[in-house]
Amino acid sequence: MDYLTTLSKKIRIQDGLFSLNDLHKVSGGNQKHAPFRFIRNIQTKALIAEIEQTPDLVLAYKSSHGGRNSGTWVCKELVYAYAMWISAEFYLRVIRIFDQQQASGSQVAVVQQSEYISVLEQKIIQYEKQMRLIHSHTTGMKREFADTVFPALKALNSRLYGNAYERLHVVHMTSKSY
Numbered sequence: 001m002d003y004l005t006t007l008s009k010k011i012r013i014q015d016g017l018f019s020l021n022d023l024h025k026v027s028g029g030n031q032k033h034a035p036f037r038f039i040r041n042i043q044t045k046a047l048i049a050e051i052e053q054t055p056d057l058v059l060a061y062k063s064s065h066g067g068r069n070s071g072t073w074v075c076k077e078l079v080y081a082y083a084m085w086i087s088a089e090f091y092l093r094v095i096r097i098f099d100q101q102q103a104s105g106s107q108v109a110v111v112q113q114s115e116y117i118s119v120l121e122q123k124i125i126q127y128e129k130q131m132r133l134i135h136s137h138t139t140g141m142k143r144e145f146a147d148t149v150f151p152a153l154k155a156l157n158s159r160l161y162g163n164a165y166e167r168l169h170v171v172h173m174t175s176k177s178y
Contacts, residue, residue, distance in 0.1 A: 017062065017073035020082060023094075027086050035072040038082050039063075047081055 011026065012019040020035040027033055038044055039061065051060040061074040074082065076098070083094035 012069070014069055014073055015059075017059065017075060018079050019071055020061075020074050020078075021071035023079060023082060027083075027090050030086075033086050035082075038085055039072060041085070044078070044081060044085075047078065051075060051077055 011022040020038070024033060024035055039048075048060040051058055058075055061072060061078055063072050064070050079094060079098075080091070083091040
């Protein structure tokens with residue numbers, strides 16, 4: 001997860017959007033400046049509409065409930081609008097922090113992105129190992145099932161033999177090898 005640091009407090013960044021909840025805490029946490037109040041504001045809604053009509057298809061904001069990354073996430077333009085909505089002093093502070101971060105952050109962003117890709121590659125390798133393990137277990141179970149249950153059903157001349165054989169064949173044909 002990337003962060004924007006403001007006065008030694010971190011603002012989380014996810015998918016290019018900034019945590020408005022973190023920014024709210026940095027601003028002092030006044031209830032009248034709660035993120036949901038800002039998003040419901042008529043001027044904010046108009047700004048969101050303008051942002052979302054831009055040709056580069058920028059996601060203006062998203063809200064997520066529950067989990068580690070719950071809250072209101074907004075684009076940079078809405079961060080500025082939120083800061084301006086709170087106070088001129090806070091707005092100026094946010095502009096300066098963004099400028100400072102942009103001036104020194106281009107190399108940091110590349111490092112953070114490469115670290116993120118490395119973590120993703122590790123997770124993919126881990127998931128592939130787990131899928132191979134699951135596949136080997138299910139293959140063994142199919143063989144065991146075929147070796148023990150089919151002969152018993154066939155010996156009993158059960159009508160279930162045909163259905164079981166058919167289903168196992170379909171499962172075997174549609175399973176992927178990892």
